[in-house]
Amino acid sequence: MLETSARLLRLLSLLQSRRDWTSTELASRLDVTTRTIRNDINRLRDLGYPVEARPGVAGGYRLGTSGALPPLLLDDDEAVAVAISLRTAAGGSIAGIEEIAARALAKLQQVLPSRLRHRVSAYQTAALTLPSPGTRVDPDVLTLIAGACRDHERLRFDYRTHSGTTSRRQVEPYRLINDRRRWYLMAWDLDRDDWRTFRVDRITPELPPGPRFTPRPLPPDEDIAARVAQGMGEATWRYRARVIVHAPASHVRARIPIPVDVKPLGENRCTFEPGSDHPEMLALYLGMLDADFTIIDSPDLLNALHKLATRYHQAITTSTASGP
Numbered sequence: 001m002l003e004t005s006a007r008l009l010r011l012l013s014l015l016q017s018r019r020d021w022t023s024t025e026l027a028s029r030l031d032v033t034t035r036t037i038r039n040d041i042n043r044l045r046d047l048g049y050p051v052e053a054r055p056g057v058a059g060g061y062r063l064g065t066s067g068a069l070p071p072l073l074l075d076d077d078e079a080v081a082v083a084i085s086l087r088t089a090a091g092g093s094i095a096g097i098e099e100i101a102a103r104a105l106a107k108l109q110q111v112l113p114s115r116l117r118h119r120v121s122a123y124q125t126a127a128l129t130l131p132s133p134g135t136r137v138d139p140d141v142l143t144l145i146a147g148a149c150r151d152h153e154r155l156r157f158d159y160r161t162h163s164g165t166t167s168r169r170q171v172e173p174y175r176l177i178n179d180r181r182r183w184y185l186m187a188w189d190l191d192r193d194d195w196r197t198f199r200v201d202r203i204t205p206e207l208p209p210g211p212r213f214t215p216r217p218l219p220p221d222e223d224i225a226a227r228v229a230q231g232m233g234e235a236t237w238r239y240r241a242r243v244i245v246h247a248p249a250s251h252v253r254a255r256i257p258i259p260v261d262v263k264p265l266g267e268n269r270c271t272f273e274p275g276s277d278h279p280e281m282l283a284l285y286l287g288m289l290d291a292d293f294t295i296i297d298s299p300d301l302l303n304a305l306h307k308l309a310t311r312y313h314q315a316i317t318t319s320t321a322s323g324p
Contacts, residue, residue, distance in 0.1 A: 004040075007032070011040050013073040015051065015063040022060035076116055083108050083120045137183045137201050142176070144205055145185055149173045154210030155187070160202040171196070172213045175224060186224055188216055195219070240275040241282060241298035247291035255289050271296075279304035 007030055014021060014029060023034040030037070041051050041061055050064035074082065086105040109117060148155050152172075159169050171187035178184075183200035218224070245252050249262040249270035256262075262272040276282040283304040286293055295301050 004043075008040055008043060009073060011037070012044060012049065012063075013075075015044075015049075015061065016073060020054065020060055020062050026061070079108070079112060079116055080119050083112065083116075084123050087120070087123070141203060141205060142183060142200060144207075144209070145173055145200065145203070146176055148209045149176060151209075152212050152215055154190075154213055156206040156210055158204040158206075159198055160204075169196075169198070170210070171198075172216070174215070174218055176200070177224065239279055239282060239300065240273055241279075241301045242271065242273050242296040243286065243298075244269060244271045244294040244296060245289060245291050246293065247289070251291060252289060255291075256285075280308070283308050 010030060011026065014026060023037050026037045027034045032040075041053075044051050052062050052064040054060050054062065083105060086101045086108065109120065112120065145155065147153075154170060155173050156168070156170050158166050160166050170190045171185075172190065173185055173187045175186040176183060177186060177197075185198045185200055185203065187196060187198065188194070189196040244265065246269055248268055249264040252262045252270055252272060253260070256274070260272050260274065262270050264270045274282055274285060276285065279298075279300040282301060286305075287308070295305070
């Protein structure tokens, strides 16, 4: 049986690891009686920990909230994970959080045992975090959206598009997605009656959040990731074209670096609408499909292909004539 002080620390760790515990569960974990658990709970309360009791036959305990943050007890893996997360956040994409994360990391490293400091320092030595190239996200806005997702509360906000126009949106928020450069909100757009993806740094929310809503069935995580990845590419495209490729749709999907909507037109033909900032760049991408293709109603893209073909032909002629 554990000594009283060690048992209290172990009890506190259990209460922090899960929301609700019955007296029987705690007694079994600590190999004591339920009466000892009641006495230890009172000792924790005397030390200032807000342990709440749940009445009833299946009654138990939970660690509540108070005006002060109680000390957290972390095992080795949890402590290393928190330290690495703080190190990553120090170079992240949330405005104003870098200095706070660095201060918290310094405090944590000061109390880490040497064996854990070695594990964290190994990560810091090997890893290099590139600075975020995009606009930083306001942490208050991110927290507001995360709370609305958690509590199933509608959000109303002004949204600024890539072109600079602003529109008022009303959505049911579900998921926040981070690609290490930007934050995105996956939500059900009530006006458009469909799923939509929004860049968080372009959201100006209206306070307070709206009424609660009944959650809809969410698409699978892989579908959400594919939708966000596709939106990330399409949101910045200034030029689009329709292309028919004389190859199976699976061949095109495998050659395109981002998810695209490829529609089969038969066993060996498909169509899709790629995009880019410039027709010349789009022409280069199409050349890497390793398949024949036909352009539909896109004169700018045809001109870009003609320019590239002329330049390549001239390069071939010149290189052959010059010799080794």
